[in-house]
Amino acid sequence: MTKxxxxxxxxxxxxxxxxxxxxxxxxxxxxxxxxxxxALKKIEALAPDIITxxxxxxxxxxxxxxxxxxxxxxxxxxxxLSSLTAKDAEMxxxxxxxGADDFMLKPADLPHVREIGDELVMKLKHLMTMPRAIAQPRxxxxxxxxxxxxxxxxVILIGSSAGGPQMLDRLLADIPADxxxxxxxxxxxxxxxxxxxxxxxxxxxxxxxRESENGDVIxxxxxxxxxxxxxxxxxxxxxxxxxxxxxxxxxxxxxxxGVRPAVDKTFASAAQVFGRNxxxxxxxxxxxxxxEGAAAxxxxxxxxxxxxxxxxxxxGMARSVISHKAAxxxxxxxxxxxELAKVVLKMEDTCV
Numbered sequence: 476m477t478k479x480x481x482x483x484x485x486x487x488x489x490x491x492x493x494x495x496x497x498x499x500x501x502x503x504x505x506x507x508x509x510x511x512x513x514a515l516k517k518i519e520a521l522a523p524d525i526i527t528x529x530x531x532x533x534x535x536x537x538x539x540x541x542x543x544x545x546x547x548x549x550x551x552x553x554x555x556l557s558s559l560t561a562k563d564a565e566m567x568x569x570x571x572x573x574g575a576d577d578f579m580l581k582p583a584d585l586p587h588v589r590e591i592g593d594e595l596v597m598k599l600k601h602l603m604t605m606p607r608a609i610a611q612p613r614x615x616x617x618x619x620x621x622x623x624x625x626x627x628x629x630v631i632l633i634g635s636s637a638g639g640p641q642m643l644d645r646l647l648a649d650i651p652a653d654x655x656x657x658x659x660x661x662x663x664x665x666x667x668x669x670x671x672x673x674x675x676x677x678x679x680x681x682x683x684x685r686e687s688e689n690g691d692v693i694x695x696x697x698x699x700x701x702x703x704x705x706x707x708x709x710x711x712x713x714x715x716x717x718x719x720x721x722x723x724x725x726x727x728x729x730x731x732x733g734v735r736p737a738v739d740k741t742f743a744s745a746a747q748v749f750g751r752n753x754x755x756x757x758x759x760x761x762x763x764x765x766x767e768g769a770a771a772x773x774x775x776x777x778x779x780x781x782x783x784x785x786x787x788x789x790x791g792m793a794r795s796v797i798s799h800k801a802a803x804x805x806x807x808x809x810x811x812x813x814e815l816a817k818v819v820l821k822m823e824d825t826c827v
Contacts, residue, residue, distance in 0.1 A: 477501055477603055480523035480551070482508040482540070484532040487585070492527055492556075495592035502599065511535025515543065518551060525552045525599055528575070530566045538566055538573065545574030552576045552602045557668070559583045564667025571674045576608045577601075577640075578671060594638060597788060601641040608678060623696030626712075626720035627657030628825045629752045630693055631815055632745055634738030634768075636663035636760030638788025640672060642808055644679050646756065647698065649812025652681035656819045657693035657721070659701065659709070659745070661738045663760065666704035673700040693721040701736040709745040719825060721748045732764040738792070742768025751776030752825065754818040756811055757796050759787035766795030773801045778818055783807045 479502050483489045489507045497504050505521045508514040510532040518526070530537040537555060544550045555570045555578040557563040567578050579598055582588050631650070635643060639662050650658065664672060670686045676698070677684040684698040687707055691699055692714075701707035705725040712722040731737035738757070742765065745753055753772050757765045759782065769779040779801050781793040786808040796802045806814050 476503045477525060477599070478503050478505045478521065478523045479599065480504075480506050480508060480514070480517055480521060480526045482511070482514040482526055482532075482537070483529040483556070484510055485529075488529070488556075488581075488588070491588050492595070495589065495595055496527075496599065498592070499596045502596070511537065511540040514540055518544065523551045525554060525602060527554050527556055527599075529556055530558070530563055530570065538569055541570055541573040541575060550607070552605075552607060554579060554598060554602060556581055559665050561667055564665075564671070567668060568671040568674060571608075571671045574608045576605065577675065578668075580665060580668065594788060597638065598641060601644070605644065605679075608675075622655055623653075623694075625695050626714035626718060627693045627695045628718055628720060628749075629656040629695075629819050629822045630721060630745060630749045630754075631656050631658045631819065632742055632753060632755040632772075633658065633660045633758065634662075634742065634755065634760065634765045634792060635660075635758035636734075636762065636764065636789070636792060638759030639663075642758045642782065642786065643676060645808055646758070646811050647676055647680040647682070647684065650680070650682060651816055652696065654682075654816055654819055655695055655824070656822075657695055658682065658698040659687075659693060659707065659723070659741060660698060661701040661707060661736050661741045663734050663736075663764070664703040669700055669703040676700065687723055687725070689723070689725040691723040693723065699723065701741060704735060706731070706736050706740040708740060709748050711748045719748065721745060732762050734762070734764060738765040739768035743771040746771040746775040746777060749777070752822045753777030754815055755779045756815060757781045757793045758808075759789050760792030761789045762791045763795040765792045766799040766801065769796040769801035770799045773803070778803045780804050780806050780811060780814060782811060
């Protein structure tokens with residue numbers, strides 16, 4: 476049984492988090508702590524396997540706790556719980572840099588906090604399958620593959636929402652570093668938090684990962700995570716060799732399906748640039764985003780994969796692709812990376 480310590484200065488949050496975690500028989504909540512000072516004492520006394528750690532607390536914050544234990548070899552795994560504020564977004568990125576294993580966002584409306592129970596339990600279970608994060612810059616032992624960093628003529632597009640980040644951990648880790656394609660991931664997130672998510676993925680993926688910037692060129696062997704708060708549009712650009720590639724343009728056009736960035740926007744625009752040299756993967760997510768974009772990809776000659784429902788927390792986005800008759804295949808998560816690679820390797824290199 477996995478031992479959990481809940482750290483939060485709010486008695487309401489401590490109670491709710493404890494109750495949500497304790498409902499799952501694979502977890503034992505061994506204690507709660509009211510701030511960082513209390514947490515350090517209980518980490519030593521209770522030896523938890525995982526800590527849920529609030530960021531802002533009196534006496535000692537979650538960031539200060541991480542500064543003290545982040546480099547310890549046998550420390551507990553750490554899930555940061557962040558509020559939806561600009562300050563917390565910045566601190567969440569700092570927490571990832573200091574060695575936090577993952578983060579999760581608290582609902583802005585506290586009476587609805589119990590609605591995150593399933594996702595919380597899923598994240599905690601997922602963390603126990605992952606290597607501990609370390610509080611140091613990522614180092615790559617492998618040499619940079621030939622062609623990496625050059626404008627891409629083939630692209631993998633990934634769309635996800637609720638339940639997506641833990642699936643992306645597995646998928647991005649499975650994509651080979653030397654695959655001759657660029658990758659663009661669009662994950663629904665609140666403004667300010669995609670930077671922290673990209674930094675976390677960068678520790679796990681074989682390819683470098685970063686948050687998108689306006690004007691980015693899609694490059695072979697590189698993963699770009701769409702920035703929250705803007706749509707990521709793929710536009711046509713010619714490389715120095717005269718080859719067609721994709722350039723990312725951020726736009727503040729109105730949200731689509733209530734979200735920005737919208738997967739539909741990225742998929743549909745990429746279809747016009749990369750055509751048959753496009754393959755997509757749609758993972759867990761709520762709502763109808765991805766269906767129309769996937770239909771555009773298929774119309775242009777590309778392929779769309781959706782993840783098996785048993786691997787998804789929510790199946791709305793994948794079901795939207797299926798309902799648009801745009802899904803080429805339904806694939807389990809543990810095969811998705813291999814299947815994407817197979818399709819990429821069969822694509823014609825339009826820049827030789």
